[in-house]
Amino acid sequence: MIQETLVTTVNPQGEVHIAPMGVHIDGDWRIILPFRPSATLENLLLSKTAVINFCDDVRIFAGCLSGRRDWPLSPAERVAGFYLADSLAHAELQLVRVEDDELRPKLFCKVTHTVNHRPFQGYNRAQYAVLEAAILVSRLDMLPPAKIQAELDYLRIGLEKTAGEKEREAWAWLMDVIEKHQSGAQA
Incomplete structure (x- = not known):
């Protein structure tokens, strides 16, 4: 299954990158497949952490693709990272292994912590x-x-x-x- 999410990662300078991304769910694995080149890929390989944000404000998805990336953030609880303050829920991830690929490597992550912030009311x-x-x-x-x-x-x-x-x-x-x-x- 693929869930449409917003992935937040942090670069070595502490800058947060937000990217809309379909994350593959395979049992306990969360598999992130960013295309090369990608800030998400570089940040995740360096920090070994990411946060998946589940959000119903579609402006954040559209905003990331139209140059609007300044969305309120809050610090993650168990990994060095941030989650979107407007997320319904978030999952904090730890990178476990990488299947390298020239175009789109597979980053296998385990969930270390999840938080539900408010109930999902459904999509229109x-x-x-x-x-x-x-x-x-x-x-x-x-x-x-x-x-x-x-x-x-x-x-x-x-x-x-x-x-x-x-x-x-x-x-x-x-x-x-x-x-x-x-x-x-x-x-």
Whole structure:
């Protein structure tokens, strides 16, 4: 199973990096597969720790992909790291082993501590649409423009029916990124 999360890591200078990432769940393992090059990969290899954040504010996912990475943080309890203050829950991880790969190494982590901050109330279709659009934005250089547009057209249906202010804001940030990417490709 893959869970869409926000992974926080810390570099040697103490700077926190936030990255939307699908984390693979395999029994007790949490497997993180960042593409090379990646701040998440470098930070995790150096510190041997990370925090997985479970969050229902899709603006954080969209924000990370549109240059908005300044989100409130709190110190982790058992690892040298931080969690997103707005997370519903977080899991603190320790890196145990690495399966190296030229493109996408597999980082096998064990959960050392979990905290539930508040209950999950469920996702609406707009939140799902923003998450899927964020994934598309992260693959703008990998997918054909027609595929991206077709997916966005479909996702927009759920967004328009169920979005609140946060979801509309997040969607707008992602559409700005796509528009800039397309205008750069056409220039």
